[in-house]
Amino acid sequence: MNVTTNNQLMATIALAALQNVEDPEIGLNVVDLGLIYQLDFEETEKKVYCTMTLTTQFCPMGGSIRDNCLHSLQAAFPGYEIIVRLQFDPPWNADRISEEGRKFLGR
Amino acid sequence: MFPSGNYTDPAKTTSPKLVLPFYLYAAVSFLCAAVLLLFSVKDFTGHYFNPHMLAITHIMALGWCTMIILGASHQLVPVIIEGSLFSPFLARSSFIFSAIGIPVLVYGFYQFNMGWPSRMGGMLIVLSVLSYVVNLGLSISKSGNESVQSSFVLTASLWLLVTTIIGLLLVYNFSIPLLPHNSVAYLSFHAHIGIVGWFLLLVMGVGSKLIPMFLISKYQHNSMLWWIFGLVNGGLLVFAVCFLYNSAAYLFFLPLVLILAAVFLFMFFCYKAYRERIRKKVDEPMKLSLLSVLIMAIPPVMMIVLLLVLTGTNKTPAKLVTAYGFLVFFGWLTAIILGMTFKTLPFIIWNKVYHRLLGKIKAPNPRELYNDKIVQVMLYCFFAGLGVFVTGILVESVLLLRAGGMLLLVTAILYNWNVMYLLKHKVQPG
Numbered sequence: 001m002n003v004t005t006n007n008q009l010m011a012t013i014a015l016a017a018l019q020n021v022e023d024p025e026i027g028l029n030v031v032d033l034g035l036i037y038q039l040d041f042e043e044t045e046k047k048v049y050c051t052m053t054l055t056t057q058f059c060p061m062g063g064s065i066r067d068n069c070l071h072s073l074q075a076a077f078p079g080y081e082i083i084v085r086l087q088f089d090p091p092w093n094a095d096r097i098s099e100e101g102r103k104f105l106g107r
Numbered sequence: 108m109f110p111s112g113n114y115t116d117p118a119k120t121t122s123p124k125l126v127l128p129f130y131l132y133a134a135v136s137f138l139c140a141a142v143l144l145l146f147s148v149k150d151f152t153g154h155y156f157n158p159h160m161l162a163i164t165h166i167m168a169l170g171w172c173t174m175i176i177l178g179a180s181h182q183l184v185p186v187i188i189e190g191s192l193f194s195p196f197l198a199r200s201s202f203i204f205s206a207i208g209i210p211v212l213v214y215g216f217y218q219f220n221m222g223w224p225s226r227m228g229g230m231l232i233v234l235s236v237l238s239y240v241v242n243l244g245l246s247i248s249k250s251g252n253e254s255v256q257s258s259f260v261l262t263a264s265l266w267l268l269v270t271t272i273i274g275l276l277l278v279y280n281f282s283i284p285l286l287p288h289n290s291v292a293y294l295s296f297h298a299h300i301g302i303v304g305w306f307l308l309l310v311m312g313v314g315s316k317l318i319p320m321f322l323i324s325k326y327q328h329n330s331m332l333w334w335i336f337g338l339v340n341g342g343l344l345v346f347a348v349c350f351l352y353n354s355a356a357y358l359f360f361l362p363l364v365l366i367l368a369a370v371f372l373f374m375f376f377c378y379k380a381y382r383e384r385i386r387k388k389v390d391e392p393m394k395l396s397l398l399s400v401l402i403m404a405i406p407p408v409m410m411i412v413l414l415l416v417l418t419g420t421n422k423t424p425a426k427l428v429t430a431y432g433f434l435v436f437f438g439w440l441t442a443i444i445l446g447m448t449f450k451t452l453p454f455i456i457w458n459k460v461y462h463r464l465l466g467k468i469k470a471p472n473p474r475e476l477y478n479d480k481i482v483q484v485m486l487y488c489f490f491a492g493l494g495v496f497v498t499g500i501l502v503e504s505v506l507l508l509r510a511g512g513m514l515l516l517v518t519a520i521l522y523n524w525n526v527m528y529l530l531k532h533k534v535q536p537g
Contacts, residue, residue, distance in 0.1 A: 024473050058186045060120050064462050071466020094385045106387025
């Protein structure tokens with residue numbers, strides 16, 4: 001799983017929450033699909049920054065997937081401000097899928 | 108804090124309120140066409156140019172195939188052209204003009220009244236297509252996207268406009284001599300501009316984007332897609348020249364070979380996308396869509412047989428022509444739509460119903476919003492009905508035509524049941 005972070009412990013909590021968010025077309029969660037690029041935390045200001053991508057930039061489900069990540073992080077970090085941003089540079093590619101993800105997809 | 112970089116908002120999707128009426132209209136049209144088919148089976152034993160067959164063909168081509176393609180295309184514009192839809196107003200206008208125009212035109216054809224109903228219906232349909240073409244053109248221009256898929260979709264929509272204008276001219280030509288020959292002489296021209304220019308080109312353009320996307324395939328080959336684009340349009344232009352200059356029958360093999368080459372290249376593209384897919388398991392709607400790519404080769408192969416008979420005997424084989432037209436609309440295009448409906452509609456509904464609730468409640472998977480078992484039964488009925496009906500046409504058996512018509516009516520009822528079930532979906536309590 002290739003996610004950069006400034007706080008490994010909190011990132012583990014965030015990733016566990018994000019594992020409940022599925023890409024509805026593929027049926028695989030966004031973490032194993034490799035959609036999460038970066039998770040940063042500012043504990044003094046109580047902020048969580050999530051940088052993520054989509055399998056295709058103009059995915060019609062993009063808004064739903066992003067909002068689902070936002071709500072899941074809100075539930076995992078009550079009292080924190082959650083900011084989820086989409087980034088397409090570098091674009092997503094299949095090499096980002098985790099071993100578990102590959103097994104799920106039958107590869 | 109965020110690292111430096113370019114951040115983007117998610118693509119603006121087209122409102123479901125704009126798209127869903129197209130799906131509903133198409134589903135009801137399919138049911139109406141299936142009912143009319145069952146009541147008109149005897150017409151399928153005679154010559155293909157008769158009022159009932161004309162009416163059924165236009166419900167299928169416009170009410171069923173074109174309406175659902177217009178709806179899906181409004182939804183998929185952001186994916187295909189990588190930009191948002193220019194004008195919801197033009198999309199709504201396109202629906203309203205067609206929704207009124209199609210039944211009026213079909214009524215005119217069914218009664219064989221080439222006066223006001225056919226003329227008014229035809230004009231409304233031209234207006235609808237014009238709204239769509241302008242909207243699509245402006246959406247592409249605004250997005251600045253010049254991808255091969257944008258070219259496929261825009262060119263297909265221009266061919267549709269040409270088809271509908273020719274159709275309107277043919278309606279007028281029945282009573283006012285606008286063209287050198289009678290309207291019946293131009294039917295194959297009108298039909299093939301529509302089938303190849305609109306349906307084939309659009310299916311190839313949209314399919315080249317969606318098939319790798321749904322299979323999660325790494326395969327891309329833009330130069331092959333440009334070749335396919337050139338072959339289809341080149342074939343169509345050669346066909347138009349041959350037709351308008353009354354060329355000998357054997358010359359029509361040239362456009363046919365060009366289009367057949369495009370079809371085989373597209374099949375190869377889909378095969379490569381399938382081979383290089385990351386997701387091993389392919390779901391049922393996707394299997395049907397891939398099967399319809401194979402079915403795509405049947406009409407041009409049948410056309411080769413038709414041309415061979417025509418050049419050999421100098422007579423138009425009417426039964427083969429009827430079977431060919433039937434296979435295009437009830438076979439190839441219907442197979443694509445039956446597959447793609449359940450790949451797109453559940454996601455549109457899911458987005459509409461659960462978008463604001465995600466992460467707060469446990470939302471079902473979009474695939475759980477329709478009854479998969481009914482889809483399976485529908486597909487058995489569809490393929491059985493198709494085979495029996497085509498056999499009925501070829502052997503001129505009213506009994507087989509009735510049996511095939513019944514199976515296709517069951518297909519349409521089951522399809523409508525699932526579409527209505529989807530459209531009525533509400534948030535599940537608990």
